[in-house]
Amino acid sequence: MSKVWAYCNFSDVNERDKSLSLLYKLQDVMKDNRFTLEVIALGAKRCDEDIPIQHLQCLNVSKIYCVTNNVFNGINNYVAYVEAMKILINKYNPQYLMFSSSRHNRIVAAQLATALESGLTAECSKYYVNTDNEIVQIRPTFEGNTYAHIISKSAVKMSTALKSSYQRISISESITKTLDIETIELPLEIPHKNIYFNNSTAFNIPVTPKLEKYDVIFAAGMGLGSKENVNKLKRLAKRHNVGFGASRPVVEMGWAEQSDLIGMSGSCVSPNLYLAFGISGSLQHMEGMRNAAKIISINTDKNAPLHQLCYSIILADAVEMLDYLINEWR
Incomplete structure (x- = not known):
C-alpha cells in the first residue's frame, strides 16, 4: 500500500482551511484502496487539541503524526522544518508528500525538494490515480488555456496544492472510522547560525475586506x-x-x-x-x-x-x- 502524506497545520482557522482543502483535493486518490492518507503536523506544542478529528475522519485520513520540538516556535525557521522532515521521511518512508498552500508550506516544500534532490510539482488543482497505479498531479499551464497532467518519478513524489477555499462537507454523527494519533517528540537541534530570519521588505499594502x-x-x-x-x-x-x-x-x-x-x-x-x-x-x-x-x-x-x-x-x-x-x- 502506498503512503500519502499531507503536510498540514491546524493552529488557526486560515491554516486549517488550507489544510482541509488539500485533503479534499486528495479524495479522488483515496477512492483507490491501494493508497493510505496520513497527516504530518509540526509544532512547538502538542497539536491534539487543534485537530478537527471528525473532518479528518470524513476525509479518509487514517493517521496523524503530531511532531513537537521547541525549534518550531518560529515559523520562519525553515532549516528546522526541513531537517525534521528529512528525519521523518527516512524513518517512515512515504511515497508521496503533498503540501497545503500557505507561504510557509511552499517555502518548506521547495527547500526540502532541494535537500532531497526531488522533483516538486507546484500549484496542483487536482490529483487522481492512473491505470499504472500512479498519482497524477493536475495543474493549469502557464498559458492558462489547458491543464498539465504530471507524473513524478522521484523517490518521494512532492507537490504543493493550488490555494482554494475549503469545500464544505457534511459531518456524519455515525462515523465509525478511527483516527490514529501519534505524538512524536523529535530530538532536533539546529545551530544558531543556520536559523533562517526574515529580512523581507515591508510594503504599504492597503488592507481590504477579504x-x-x-x-x-x-x-x-x-x-x-x-x-x-x-x-x-x-x-x-x-x-x-x-x-x-x-x-x-x-x-x-x-x-x-x-x-x-x-x-x-x-x-x-x-x-x-x-x-x-x-x-x-x-x-x-x-x-x-x-x-x-x-x-x-x-x-x-x-x-x-x-x-x-x-x-x-x-x-x-x-x-x-x-x-x-x-x-x-x-
Whole structure:
C-alpha cells in the first residue's frame, strides 16, 4: 500500500482551511484502496487539541503524526522544518508528500525538494490515480488555456496544492472510522547560525475586506463593457452587503482593484452563490471560484467556458441585466 502524506497545520482557522482543502483535493486518490492518507503536523506544542478529528475522519485520513520540538516556535525557521522532515521521511518512508498552500508550506516544500534532490510539482488543482497505479498531479499551464497532467518519478513524489477555499462537507454523527494519533517528540537541534530570519521588505499594502468571508459574491467580467458599469455592480454589491470581485481582464483594464481579483493569483472563494456578470471564464478564474455552492452566469455567449461549472445560465446582456437588477432590488 502506498503512503500519502499531507503536510498540514491546524493552529488557526486560515491554516486549517488550507489544510482541509488539500485533503479534499486528495479524495479522488483515496477512492483507490491501494493508497493510505496520513497527516504530518509540526509544532512547538502538542497539536491534539487543534485537530478537527471528525473532518479528518470524513476525509479518509487514517493517521496523524503530531511532531513537537521547541525549534518550531518560529515559523520562519525553515532549516528546522526541513531537517525534521528529512528525519521523518527516512524513518517512515512515504511515497508521496503533498503540501497545503500557505507561504510557509511552499517555502518548506521547495527547500526540502532541494535537500532531497526531488522533483516538486507546484500549484496542483487536482490529483487522481492512473491505470499504472500512479498519482497524477493536475495543474493549469502557464498559458492558462489547458491543464498539465504530471507524473513524478522521484523517490518521494512532492507537490504543493493550488490555494482554494475549503469545500464544505457534511459531518456524519455515525462515523465509525478511527483516527490514529501519534505524538512524536523529535530530538532536533539546529545551530544558531543556520536559523533562517526574515529580512523581507515591508510594503504599504492597503488592507481590504477579504472576499472569502462573503456568502454571496457579484463578479464583474469584460461583458460589462466599461468602468462605469463595473462601478455600478460594485455599488449594487455594497448596497446588499455582498462581496464584489472581478476577472483579471477587468483588473488589468483598471476598472477594478487588484484586491478584487478572483483567480489563481487573487482570491479563491467558495460562497453559497456566485453571480458572474459577463465572465467568459479562463482556467485561472475558474480555479478561484469553482468551489462555490451555486454559480449563475449572465452572458450572451452560450459556449462560455464558465458555463461548465454553472448551476444556472442566463443568456442575456450583462449590462441590461445589471440595470434591471438595480431597478428591481431597491
